[in-house]
Amino acid sequence: MVTGASTAELAIILVDARNGVVEQTLRHAAVAALLRVPHVVLAVNKMDLVGYEEKEFLRIVEDFGRHAEELGLPGFTPIPVSALVGDNVVERSAHMDWYDGPALLEFLETVPVGVEAGDAPARFPVQYVIRHEEVRYYAGQLVSGSLRVGDRVTVHPSGETSEIVGIDVLGEAAEAAFAPQSITVRLADERDVARGDMITADGADSPTLTRDVRAAVCHLAERPLRVGDRVLVRHTTRTVKAIVKELGGVSSLAANDLGRVVLRTAEPLAVDDYADVRRTGAFILVDPADGATLTAGMVELA
Incomplete structure (x- = not known):
């Protein structure tokens, strides 16, 4: 469920x-x-x-x-x-x-x-980088908000800025794109953008860049989740290593338990509160040993 x-x-x-x-x-x-x-x-x-x-x-x-x-x-x-x-x-x-x-x-x-995503701030997690004739195109799904040609944007987590000079939707050039369309974007400048980076429009509410993630969770796996466990965090198209620092005052969570967690990630994540942008406020924890899904999490920034 x-x-x-x-x-x-x-x-x-x-x-x-x-x-x-x-x-x-x-x-x-x-x-x-x-x-x-x-x-x-x-x-x-x-x-x-x-x-x-x-x-x-x-x-x-x-x-x-x-x-x-x-x-x-x-x-x-x-x-x-x-x-x-x-x-x-x-x-x-x-x-x-x-x-x-x-x-x-x-x-x-x-x-x-189906009315919330388009009104939310623009969030575009990069899934693929396509190189064609020395031009870079960034492909993925626009998970919330909208992007337009001419928009100033920021790439997270690097903080580099640029301008959108081209958008393709279903292989056709477009002036704008809206969630939840799958698109490719071209920037005005040569930027070091990779899978897992997130492009956001300037002027909108920016995501929170953090290595300390607080979240409500539902543990799904038969093996318990314990304080000190080393896990992988899959957040949009980005996967980073993390350690479980806290479990809301308990030492472990069993299958189907609801609880709260504090994670310390090896690299920063650009997150939103789940209540504001569900796609960029959600993540899963994965067992690094076998890739099994352990826990579903919802970011809480407040």
Whole structure:
């Protein structure tokens, strides 16, 4: 769930109307809160097995709401459904005339998604450097914001500056590019840019360049994560060595544990708070011995 939720803009948390809020419900809510999923639906299923009673639905919504507030989940949309007979799934139910909200599909079709990345500051992690006839092109995905020909830009972590003189989108020259397009960029000056560097537009909020990364994490591997472990940090297109300095007051994290970590990296990373730019605020920890994924992390700058 963590992997999917890290890029999701909407999460559906399913609750059995007979059982109400259970431990798994709270874990799913905690992950949605941790990963700042913008929209959350509480789908209370099997309403037919509790007689379509409004009081049963409201009891579950109230219980979930208390926990959601404690977890820091900013809001959620509760919808009563019966998947077996299709009540409130595609069309509104005749069995629950007390409910005046949308059916599940109706809500999914109208909720605003895909609007944040283009409004965010420009972040372009370089994936490939293409050399052609003594000209360098930098290829990758524009993960947030927009870039235009003529923009002054900064390359991180070196801090070198230049100007964009060319943008290609799908092999065609363009005056501008917008997240999440895959593009190639040409700069006015010969700069020492490599895979893993990040190009950002001047005048926008700059990323934080740091070797001390604080983050909320969900540990995924069966082997525990311990203070002092040496790991690899994969952040956008950049991979650096790091050591686990702190684990939020505990000595280790087991599989599926949620926690907090402080990492000391061998080289600086250009990061954003996950709440501001999800793609440049997210990373994974990798076992340097075998390349196995250990932990998913969300940067916390505040």
